[in-house]
Amino acid sequence: MLLVLSEEHKEHLAFLPKVDTKVVGEFGRITMEFLRRGTSPKIYEGAAKKLCVPVEIVQHGVEGLMFLMLESSKHMLSEVDFLDSVLVLGFDEELNQILLQLYLQHHNQIRSILSHLPSSLPAYHNLEWRLDIQLASRLCRQQVIPMLTMRLLLTRGCDSHSDYSSRVLQADPSTLLYLISTLEAALAAIKTSHGRRILRNIK
Numbered sequence: 001m002l003l004v005l006s007e008e009h010k011e012h013l014a015f016l017p018k019v020d021t022k023v024v025g026e027f028g029r030i031t032m033e034f035l036r037r038g039t040s041p042k043i044y045e046g047a048a049k050k051l052c053v054p055v056e057i058v059q060h061g062v063e064g065l066m067f068l069m070l071e072s073s074k075h076m077l078s079e080v081d082f083l084d085s086v087l088v089l090g091f092d093e094e095l096n097q098i099l100l101q102l103y104l105q106h107h108n109q110i111r112s113i114l115s116h117l118p119s120s121l122p123a124y125h126n127l128e129w130r131l132d133i134q135l136a137s138r139l140c141r142q143q144v145i146p147m148l149t150m151r152l153l154l155t156r157g158c159d160s161h162s163d164y165s166s167r168v169l170q171a172d173p174s175t176l177l178y179l180i181s182t183l184e185a186a187l188a189a190i191k192t193s194h195g196r197r198i199l200r201n202i203k
Contacts, residue, residue, distance in 0.1 A: 028069075
């Protein structure tokens with residue numbers, strides 16, 4: 001999988017090649033600090049004075065880096081997928097490797113932080129399934145009609161007061177196998193070099 005970065009995020013990250021590699025590492029430290037404790041205008045102002053640039057540039061640079069790290073960690077990008085995702089930014093190899101090391105160093109911690117954040121989106125909680133087979137009917141005494149019934153339990157929230165909802169789905173085995181093969185083919189296609197080129201050119 002590759003990340004699709006908007007033009008706004010590209011503009012925010014465009015500041016990184018203009019600073020020293022140590023500054024990029026400092027941006028990474030600030031990013032992690034903000035993820036743990038929230039943003040602080042004073043830190044933006046202090047960094048802006050050291051770099052002799054407007055506060056907005058520092059803020060956008062950190063926010064762009066934060067988005068890159070959050071989305072990469074959320075989707076659990078591999079090293080190859082991460083490097084292919086930042087390739088569209090046009091950075092040199094040294095900066096790409098610095099960003100990769102930041103991601104590899106912190107992605108487990110970022111995922112831990114994300115898991116404790118409240119979300120309005122439903123999340124998987126449990127799956128129950130049952131296989132029913134109709135062996136006969138009034139019209140046909142000998143038949144085999146299998147049907148898979150699934151009950152998907154979803155949750156909202158991350159504490160004991162979470163709200164639960166359920167969805168009941170039904171499918172015959174042939175339809176289910178077709179869906180599985182289609183999804184597997186889509187995942188395989190997105191990993192090909194052709195698929196990566198298409199994603200890199202999507203704006």
